[in-house]
Amino acid sequence: TGELDHPNIVPIFEVGDCDGQHYFTMALVEGESLARRLGNGPLPASDAAEIIRDVALAVQFAHEGGIVHRDLKPANVLFDTSGRVRVTDFGLAKCQADGTGLTHTGQVLGTPSFMSPEQVSGDPERIGAATDVYALGATLYALIGGRPPFQAASTLDTLRQVLEKEPVPPRELDATIPRDLNTITLKCLEKNPQQRYESARASADDLGRFLRHEPIEAVPPSAMDRFRKFARRNKGSLLAAAIVVLALIGGTAVSLVQGIRATHAETKATANARQATEISGFLVNLLASTDPSKSGRDTTVAQVLDRGAKELDKKFDDDPLTKAALLHAIGSSYRSMSRQPEARPMLKQAIEIRRRELGPEHPDTLASMASLVLSLHYDEALPLGEETLALRKKVLGPDHPDTLGSMGDLGHVYFCAGRYEEAVSTLEETVERQKAALGRDHLETLGTMVNLAGVYAMQGHPERLAALDKEVLSSPTAKQHPDDPTFLAASRDIATVYWSGNRKDEARAIWEEILPRQRARWGSEHPMTLLTVGKLAMEYRRIGRHKDAIALSEELYKAKKAKYGQADNETLDALLELIKTYQTAGRLEDAIVQLNGLLETQPDNKEAAKIRAQILKRIAKQKQSGDDANSGIKQTTVKTAPATD
16 A cells, blocks of 8 residues: 555555564644544535545545555545545555455454445455445445444444445435435445446546536436345335335325334334235225325325225235234324324234234334334333333343333333333433434434433423433534424423523524424424414413414314314313413403303313303403493583583
8 A cells, every 4th residue: 555646545655563563654644534524413415525526536546556445434534734635544455456455254354334245244255446435435424414324232233234234315314415415325335336336436426426516327226126125135025115105105105104114123024025015005005095186185194094094904814914014004103193092003903913923022013012102191101111121121132222212212101100200210321321322413312312301390400401402402413403303392392491480582482483393394283283382372372462372372272172072171271271362362252152162061160160250240340331431421411511502
């Protein structure tokens, strides 16, 4: 490598041996590393593309000299004082010209998160220029995605992911990443070296086209390509088939897609290609039936799920694992939409089938148990949550992401049950383990921190809630995804603390800022959206913005009535708040109409009766004042009439 003379490569001046100690000397580069720059968060797409283009050209020069780097990563890319990219540390470099190198068969050299599959397999014959092309893609992935393509709790798990898993497309981490840059990155990261760019120069050329806003040569994989790739790596490819089918259909099935993806992330596929065909056919028929050109109207996600649940009840009795996979996916989607009554029976049926067919400790069974925990009332959720956590620790290990997810879920259940001390200890342990295993800025870590902040508030420590939620909102992940539910919840909780601490103007400003984002993210009828609607309605009533208060109170009551029915306590609470808003705004007749209707169905409602009495008294007083005023006017008129004549 001392023979490499290129402006983007740090030169090596001398290699030698001094008293048995090997050494080499290289040029001093006074500047920061790419790893340090990445510590401030993901880079803009154009900056990342320009850096990797320059690195690729330097690597191409090395390849033309018969040198493969084998350890490209952000830490081995430096910037000099002029800002020029410099590739360094050819410590693992392999000379292809004479076939020599440091690697023996079975020996693994490199940095796990940036290693190619052929490096992980330890086969020196397969390591070549394509190995560095893969590392270019892994480094580009880290620059735009904020993390490497593969990163697990242990080195062994990371290496296993490199061999067995496909990287999450960068655009799924951040939808603002340009599609072409997403395609270039994934092209570099192909498992098969022959499917990557043919050379580092070819990847640099495509990055140049991207920077010049020209069409790139790499083509994103088709849906069928993605299906074949997934099916090849999973004997049970039913989940992949579902993902592909739903991705082709489009936005009306987003929640179902997420449910199926979550199933894949939590479990190992266990069915065969026949099951993939079965599930594909089911989903295609289901989603095709929602075609607006046939039905004459748009179809909501909820309607798709309802239709799927109804159809599924009559299918796949002779193929229980396929049925269980769909039950889990649809049930989990119901749960994410806060439709717990629909979610529970489907998840329970999925658990029953998987326990019978796969066993009580199979990861698929545990995945359905974990989803059900969040669908139950806390008295049922507690024993199931504790059982699921114990089994996941046993089967997956204490620091597996799924185990940590169950630990955080159990902490949340403790919180709902009012067992705050256990909630705090469980969530604090979860946060520390997630920071170590996933990273401080990982979405799962930040979500657990938000839940922990909520428990702090219930313990009477609102200042700890505000501090923790502010830490969450200051993370690079929050800045990239401000509308993620985790960060919307953190903002909402800070507003609640401000309002309780008599900083009501600041609280109102936050609620006003997040409400349109909640509507856009979840829709106007989602429980989290309605919670903010209720908070703002009460605040507007307090400061005398009667028109706004009435509009929000009426919206809240209408939504609760449609969702839960007139007799539900949540609907009645919303109705009472609407009545109070009418009362404060002086619309007493509207308030009486609503009260009369409420008392007809609930004659023993003491609060409603009390409010009605207050309003009737106020109306009577106003009427008396009006009568007295009219009487006075009449008397004055009679008395002064002669003078007028």
